[in-house]
Amino acid sequence: MSDSLRIAIMTDETGWHTSRLKKAFRARGVEARCVDLADCRIDTTWTPHGLAIPGFGRTLPDAAFVRGIAGGTLEQVTLRLGVLHALRESGVPVYNDARAIERSVDKSMTSFLLHRHGVPTPATWAGESAAFAQRVLMREAAAGRKVVMKPLFGSQGKGLRRLGAGVGGRLAPLPPLRSFGEVAYLQRFVEGERPGFDWRVLVIGGRAVAAMRRVGGRGWIHNFAQGAACEPALLTDALADTAIRATTALGLDYAGVDLIPGTDGDASNGSAAAARPLVLEVNGVAAWRGLQSVTRLDIAAALVDDLLDRKLAGGRAPVALASGDANR
Template identity: 45%
Template sequence: MKIHGRVAIITDDPGWHGRCLSDALCSRGYASSMVSLTECAYRLDDGVCTIDIPGFYPQLPDGVFVRGIAGGTLEQVVFYLNVLHGLRHAGVKVYNDGRAIERTVDKALTSFLLQEAGISMPPTWVFSNRTQAMHTARHELLSGYQLVFKPLFGSQGEGLQLIRHVDMLDQVFGYNGIYYFQRFICSCADNYFDWRVFVVNGKAISAAKRSGTHWLNNVAQGGICEPASLDNNLRQLAEKAVSVLNMDYGGVDIIADADNRLYVLEVNSVPAWKGLQKVCQLSVADCLVDDFLSKLKHKKCVQIAEI
């Protein structure tokens, strides 16, 4: 059969998402391999600069689809992102590239860029000094607000704490020395929910309403997805957020307060879509792969033997 190119899917946990992407690529004539950034390397010797991608070396993939970044020490994570930077510098399409991931993996930077662009977000504070953090948190709590304490890095609702009153501050300790507080937006007193809006190539393609059994609505934390219509306000807010962060695709979490004002909670550059797929008619993987392939700079066709 004819193979138009070879793609690396960056992930340490291929699972359902990896299979969906691999199947969509295969149906369009592209071979794919699952690659962990932990197994990649730079080879800089004898005046030659190469990036070793397992299964591709000494060549480079025709494109790289980033599905996940491994955790690790600061040095390891910087190295993983530098592999993506190097691939982009070498002319390989990286989807989303290292720059987009850097802008979204760090919640403080994401919040700053979105707020600076005029996108509505809950009031947010980030400190490395505990005294400053506790002073601000205490002021907010005594003013009648509640706070969500989040790790700077992380996803799927892991590590989040809802701080309801001042007495709870004694149990708050910085994640690796950083305090990230966000004012809690209550969507409804007895029915917590938010929306996940999926944006591809600058366009919101689908949305799901996520309802939790408590204040967290993430599917990974037990939240349930329901179909949701994409009205203009949701669509425009999600599309603007992804545009500001210059992403190929993204998952935008949006919440409404009691007065129906919309706020962006987070933007994810490697969003899961299994819950969304259950409640929408289009194939999210097909939309992603079609956009990804349209952006490949070098397309080729190679005849390989049938096995």
């Protein structure tokens, strides 16, 4: 791989992850620099591309690695994703690209695509009707089940509410939807083993490369950010296959896939799939510090190798510009 390559690491914060990535790129003789999407702009006077990426002058990076997208208003986030779309339209490989990130950030679309592709996942409901959501809650409670209400956009186990029959069998009312952006996203709660745990499987370039168990944490929430302990986990065929299928369903180059043990009747697509692990979420901008602590694989190096040797090796497609030139 030529040492003239220049890669943009799209991130709103620098630290452990970006340091590991830059080190891995340097080991391959590639220059990588961090760029905040909030500092990029679409500028049709900025010839020849109409896209200004800080640190790259009037040229574009050879590829972009998306490490983080800062939250903001709907307009701000739309523009930041628009910059990633624009890079792709300009022939720049984006890892993961905006289309795939949009699918994984929106939990309702993740659930839809997992179900559509036959990937085992808990039964899920999403809509804007509080009355419908309350009926779902009542129906599930009558069957002796609980549901988890989640923000449609969110990560690290923040904002989750477990709902169902409480003390004395009384059913607590549905929380106001205004606290959840006026959207009710409900997922059937799967009662696991004690102490509770889930799996995080990392998929890179269509291969499951590492797995861990996240044990404990804040009650029934087992995210590393919520205090869960990370333990090595055997990457079984069932875990690997399910995680790969989930990543493929969303069109991601790499992903952190969260799974839990399935039991009869938990899966949204029938009991035939319920014996397999169930996919809870698919993270298209996955952190890996916890996983790195329990695996010997150099995860940053594996990500960089996949970007350079598979994604970028396919070549940048020539793009016709207003100037009549192709590419740069």
